[in-house]
Amino acid sequence: MNTMVKTAAGKPLSQKMITPPYKMIGQDVSVFYGEKRALFDVNLNIRENTVTALIGPSGCGKSTFLRSLNRMNDTIENCRVTGRITLDDQDIYDTVIDVVELRARVGMVFQRPNPFPKSIYENVAYGPRIHGLHKSKADLDHIVETSLQRAGLWGEVKDRLLEAGTSLSGGQQQRLCIARAVAVSPEVILMDEPCSALDPIATAKVEELIHELRENFTIVIVTHSMQQAARVSQRTAMFHLGQLVEENDTDKMFTNPDDQRTQDYIMGRFG
Numbered sequence: 001m002n003t004m005v006k007t008a009a010g011k012p013l014s015q016k017m018i019t020p021p022y023k024m025i026g027q028d029v030s031v032f033y034g035e036k037r038a039l040f041d042v043n044l045n046i047r048e049n050t051v052t053a054l055i056g057p058s059g060c061g062k063s064t065f066l067r068s069l070n071r072m073n074d075t076i077e078n079c080r081v082t083g084r085i086t087l088d089d090q091d092i093y094d095t096v097i098d099v100v101e102l103r104a105r106v107g108m109v110f111q112r113p114n115p116f117p118k119s120i121y122e123n124v125a126y127g128p129r130i131h132g133l134h135k136s137k138a139d140l141d142h143i144v145e146t147s148l149q150r151a152g153l154w155g156e157v158k159d160r161l162l163e164a165g166t167s168l169s170g171g172q173q174q175r176l177c178i179a180r181a182v183a184v185s186p187e188v189i190l191m192d193e194p195c196s197a198l199d200p201i202a203t204a205k206v207e208e209l210i211h212e213l214r215e216n217f218t219i220v221i222v223t224h225s226m227q228q229a230a231r232v233s234q235r236t237a238m239f240h241l242g243q244l245v246e247e248n249d250t251d252k253m254f255t256n257p258d259d260q261r262t263q264d265y266i267m268g269r270f271g
Contacts, residue, residue: 115165171202
């Protein structure tokens with residue numbers, strides 16, 4: 001069967017002209033902390049089931065933009081966001097949006113592992129409980145097991161579920177936090193330098209996990225590691241001084257960027 005897409009004039013439409021599915025779209029996004037402007041009119045589309053890496057020197061606005069995607073900036077006094085950010089074409093800053101529900105759909109993994117002071121089981125079960133995602137103890141057990149399997153942690157903790165989450169190693173704690181995030185079946189997972197506090201072996205495990213999670217989730221990751229961005233992402237966005245410099249396929253960004261600032265940063269000339 002011929003599935004070639006055609007224009008209204010009947011001519012074949014090249015694949016490059018077909019708009020990819022976007023999970024989230026940021027339009028003219030600016031962020032202010034009081035009188036200080038941290039982001040300047042950022043336009044960035046997040047592709048579905050894709051890992052998008054946000055790179056750039058410290059203080060360039062990449063984490064600020066990341067936190068805007070699930071309204072974590074709402075928790076900061078005097079922070080103001082302008083522009084428009086949509087999730088499945090719905091403005092996430094609309095007054096009708098339930099922020100708790102939004103953060104279930106757009107989960108977040110932070111720079112340092114932050115397990116709750118609860119058991120491994122309760123860390124993962126917490127979200128499904130408060131969102132009413134289970135009907136029975138068996139349902140909850142299944143969610144916990146599945147989430148730990150997705151985080152590549154089940155085999156290491158299945159006989160330790162009642163032990164404290166904080167008893168795990170740093171890398172295991174970070175994967176526990178990822179399991180906690182996926183337990184509520186988010187559509188997007190935000191990761192703010194998730195490997196910066198981990199050793200190389202734990203980092204490799206988290207990076208492998210990111211590859212696997214991309215099949216079911218859209219992922220946006222902030223990283224200072226150019227090597228990590230090149231390894232885990234399909235799209236890369238370069239930020240500098242609160243501005244989006246450019247965004248493109250990761251391979252192109254690291255071999256033939258359009259902007260000299262990107263080239264200079266990747267080559268280690270500043271940052």
